[in-house]
Amino acid sequence: MSTQLLQEERKSAPQPSQTVEKARPNDWTTPQAMAIPKEGYFTLEPGRYGPVFPRTPACYGFSVVGKVKPGREKAIRDYGTNIESAVKADPTVLAPLKLHYLRWVLFDVGSGLHFMYQGIFDTDFDKYLEDAVAVFLKTGITTVFTNLEGWPEDWKTNVPSVIQFFRDHQCPSFLEYGEYPYVSADEVKKALAIKYAFSDMLDQMQ
Amino acid sequence: MLELEDLQHFLISRPPAFAARYEFLSFRQPESGRKWLSGILNKVGVAKHVGSHTPDSRWVTVAFTWNGLRALGLNEEALATFPGEFRQGMAARAEILGTTGANHPEHWMGELASSDLHAIVVLFARNAVERERCKAEHRQYLSICPGVEILSSLDLEAIPPFDYVHEHFGYRDRLSQPAIEGTGDEPGPGSGPPIKPGEFFLGYPDESGSQPALPQPEVLSRNGSYLAYLRLEEHVGAFRAFLREQGNTPEGQELIAAKLMGRWRSGAPLTLAPQRDDPALGADMQRTNNFNYGTMDPYGYGCPLGSHIRRMNPRDTASNMQQHRMIRRGGTYGPALPEGAPEDGIGRGIAAFVGCASLVRQFEFAMNVWTNDPTFHQLGNERDPFVGTQDGTFDLTIPKRPIRQKIKGLPAFTTVRGGAYFFLPGISALRYLTTLSSSSQQSESRNCDAKGCLR
Numbered sequence: 001m002s003t004q005l006l007q008e009e010r011k012s013a014p015q016p017s018q019t020v021e022k023a024r025p026n027d028w029t030t031p032q033a034m035a036i037p038k039e040g041y042f043t044l045e046p047g048r049y050g051p052v053f054p055r056t057p058a059c060y061g062f063s064v065v066g067k068v069k070p071g072r073e074k075a076i077r078d079y080g081t082n083i084e085s086a087v088k089a090d091p092t093v094l095a096p097l098k099l100h101y102l103r104w105v106l107f108d109v110g111s112g113l114h115f116m117y118q119g120i121f122d123t124d125f126d127k128y129l130e131d132a133v134a135v136f137l138k139t140g141i142t143t144v145f146t147n148l149e150g151w152p153e154d155w156k157t158n159v160p161s162v163i164q165f166f167r168d169h170q171c172p173s174f175l176e177y178g179e180y181p182y183v184s185a186d187e188v189k190k191a192l193a194i195k196y197a198f199s200d201m202l203d204q205m206q
Numbered sequence: 207m208l209e210l211e212d213l214q215h216f217l218i219s220r221p222p223a224f225a226a227r228y229e230f231l232s233f234r235q236p237e238s239g240r241k242w243l244s245g246i247l248n249k250v251g252v253a254k255h256v257g258s259h260t261p262d263s264r265w266v267t268v269a270f271t272w273n274g275l276r277a278l279g280l281n282e283e284a285l286a287t288f289p290g291e292f293r294q295g296m297a298a299r300a301e302i303l304g305t306t307g308a309n310h311p312e313h314w315m316g317e318l319a320s321s322d323l324h325a326i327v328v329l330f331a332r333n334a335v336e337r338e339r340c341k342a343e344h345r346q347y348l349s350i351c352p353g354v355e356i357l358s359s360l361d362l363e364a365i366p367p368f369d370y371v372h373e374h375f376g377y378r379d380r381l382s383q384p385a386i387e388g389t390g391d392e393p394g395p396g397s398g399p400p401i402k403p404g405e406f407f408l409g410y411p412d413e414s415g416s417q418p419a420l421p422q423p424e425v426l427s428r429n430g431s432y433l434a435y436l437r438l439e440e441h442v443g444a445f446r447a448f449l450r451e452q453g454n455t456p457e458g459q460e461l462i463a464a465k466l467m468g469r470w471r472s473g474a475p476l477t478l479a480p481q482r483d484d485p486a487l488g489a490d491m492q493r494t495n496n497f498n499y500g501t502m503d504p505y506g507y508g509c510p511l512g513s514h515i516r517r518m519n520p521r522d523t524a525s526n527m528q529q530h531r532m533i534r535r536g537g538t539y540g541p542a543l544p545e546g547a548p549e550d551g552i553g554r555g556i557a558a559f560v561g562c563a564s565l566v567r568q569f570e571f572a573m574n575v576w577t578n579d580p581t582f583h584q585l586g587n588e589r590d591p592f593v594g595t596q597d598g599t600f601d602l603t604i605p606k607r608p609i610r611q612k613i614k615g616l617p618a619f620t621t622v623r624g625g626a627y628f629f630l631p632g633i634s635a636l637r638y639l640t641t642l643s644s645s646s647q648q649s650e651s652r653n654c655d656a657k658g659c660l661r
Contacts, residue, residue: 046301048291048566048574096525127575130567131525137414157416159567160289186584 032057032181040172047126050167057178059100060121064169066148068113073106076115079144080104086139093139096131098122100185104144115148122184125170129163136162208253208388208403208410212429212632215251216267216328217406217533217561218389223265223330225337226362226537228557229344230316230626231325231354236279236642238353239324243268243278244640245347246327252633265330268636269433269628271295274324279642280426287421288629291566292432295321296625302570304578309595309622315437316358318624323357326435326628334363360437360557365542370473370489373538373556374440375463375592375619378473378488382495382519384531396496401531405563407431412563413528426639429632434560434569437539437624438593443549445619452613457482465604466591468513475515480508498522506605512588517576523583532568533561555620565627592620 034056036042045052053060068076086093094102100120107114136142142162145151150169152161210218233239249266270278272293276285291299297311297319305311311319329344331337348354364371371379385393387400404412409428411417421427453459460483464470470479473488477497487493500522503509509516521527540554562568576582577590580600589600596618604611631639 048302048570124579127571127579128525130529130571134414134526134529154419158419159414184584 028180028183030181031177031179033175033177036172036174036176038174040170047124049126049129049163052124052126053172055124055182056173056176057181058120058176059178059182059184060123060125061173061176062117062119062121062125062166063171063173064117064166065171066115066145066150066169067111068106068115069147069149072147073113075147076104076106076144079140082140094135096128096135098128098185115144117144122186129166130159133159133162208386208407209429209632210254210389211252212634213253213407214267214630214632215253215255215265216269216433216535216559216630217431218253218386220535221251221265221330223332224364224368225331225334227329227331227337227341228360228362229327229329230318230323230357230359231274231327232322232357233274233277233324234353234355236277238351239274239278240640240642242348242351242354243636245351247633247636247640250633250636251330267328267330267630268325269630270325270639271323271626271628273321275629275639277324278639280639284422284426289421289564289566291570292627292629296434296627299570303573304589304595305573305622305625306595307597308618311625314622314624316360316624318358318435318437318626320357323626326626334361337361337363360539362537362539362557365538372471374442374540374542374554375445376471377463377467377469378471381469381473381488381491382515384533386533394491394495395493396498398528401528405529405531405568406533406561408563413526418563423638426631426635428635430635431561431563431630432565432569433628433630434562434565435557435624435626435628436560436622437555437557439553439555439621439623441549441619441621442543442554444617448617448619465510466513466602468509468515476509476513477503478508506603507607510602510604511583512585512591512602514590514592517582517590518572518593520576520583530568530571532572535559535561553623555623559628561630588616591616595622596620 036054036056039051040053041051042054097119098121100122102120103116103118105116105118107116133142136145142155145165146155148169150165152158152165155162155165215221231242233242246266246268250268251265272285272288272295275288276282285293296303297314300306300309300311317323327344329337329340331340348356365374373379382397384405385391385397385400386403386406388403391400393400402411402413404410404417408420408430409417409424449459449462452462460470464476464483468477469475470483470485470488472483472485473494474484475487475494475497477499478484478493479487480503497503498521499506499509499516504523506513506516516523519527519531524530536556536558538555539557540552543550543552543554560569560572573593577594580587580589582588585601585603587599587601588594588603589596591602594600596616598615598617600616602613602616604613
């Protein structure tokens, strides 16, 4: 009888191939690319400050491009060192931005020097704009933007105008790719923490 | 220093009222609205006097929608200086707030989503008998103010037992209110430092350290606040049925109720009392807020990450909390559903106001991010169990050792029945509004142009 039960269980058990066919949504094991319309979104979803940009296999992003005021290149470059020091002094100083990576680039394609602030992060750009602005004010990142044309003169007292600057200068991407799509920085850190915890456990068992 | 003699009492101090009536008004002609306001102005409660414990019948609160300011005769140039979210009104911001599906404005009651909604008058009363007197008095007053119509109204009343404030589901209320710098209120242990007045009242420095630009003219905006009104029907029968379904014993049901809220119904926080209720802790304002999440409950084994209080005030696990605090006011409407009684179909719930200086940064952030964002705290598929828009497709995760419990398909315990954005002017501003005149709209506009007062 026990043999019969075992056979019935085997019959009803899912076959391995079936499990593989049913990929989970946002499956991190399958690299994904996403082409994005010119507007930066697929369907218009209103956010508090404008259209919401979609989450992509490369999470959320922020690519602000602005023209540098004449003679301000050194001031911007020097500020890279300030951010390096600030993070060294307090590694959590940029934590509210939920960043994976941050890249600052200066380039000139013939129409003058431009600055690009590119961030890859895990939170909806629209949802945490005020928190981002607060971090920018706290760390002095806003000081960098004061070297760009179009930066609002009343930025210290007019947060909505700062937010508007970022929205106006945001260049949405039209292709994003994730080798391990939709994985958040916290998930990466948790996975690594588990890996090291297992390593420690194995060491303790020697 | 806060100008208490020029602030309406509403966000500063509660009068000793066990009942109230909200009347939602429409002004058919500007002059009729101004006449009504002129006559009621001396009954509007002033912050300086409400806490003085003197017999004072001036417990009226008055606030206006953006359409209401226009209906009183405010000129277009001044109207344009108010923030976009206030100009649009709550109904137009439904997608942003997440009030969709059954909570969508197309289902709202009392013409609250209508552009005809111009003002709210709140009549506070010591008890229901006194409220009836106030209603009659206001009705009589309206009879000599032709052109001012009541679009709808709502009677509010505390529900038994009366020895502590609670709502229809039975949770103790008013446990976490921000202390405002300059009012003399000291924050209780665990509540953080006092909050700058500019977070709640226009014309003062806020937590950013600066003083945001004011809508114009300044006499209208200074000492004013924005109010987000929500009427939330509570489905008590469905809530109790859910507890019975999820908990095999009365103790188990109480634990599920606590996990949804983050506090036991007594008010005791799960972070401090994770295993069993502690009513004395819940009632002790020196202890009931004295906790954090980051070090005391980082994984939510006590207070689930998606519970109501952890969403509405993430404390040390969110950034810039001082800039996201709000003042809540309001009360219960409808009769209490006796314990054990079947759902009777009578509307009951809470009708509450959120007071702040920036609707988009404070109220809309809370609704958009904390309440209705399924990915809040990386939960993935959850919304606030009580205030979030629930349609049976969202979950609640209850962290537990060794394996978490996940309740799939959480039912809707509440439905948004109405809402609106109001501007709560200071006393001088109310006087200013009575001085507007239909014929002066153009000349006032010219004067402002000349003085540059709208810049």
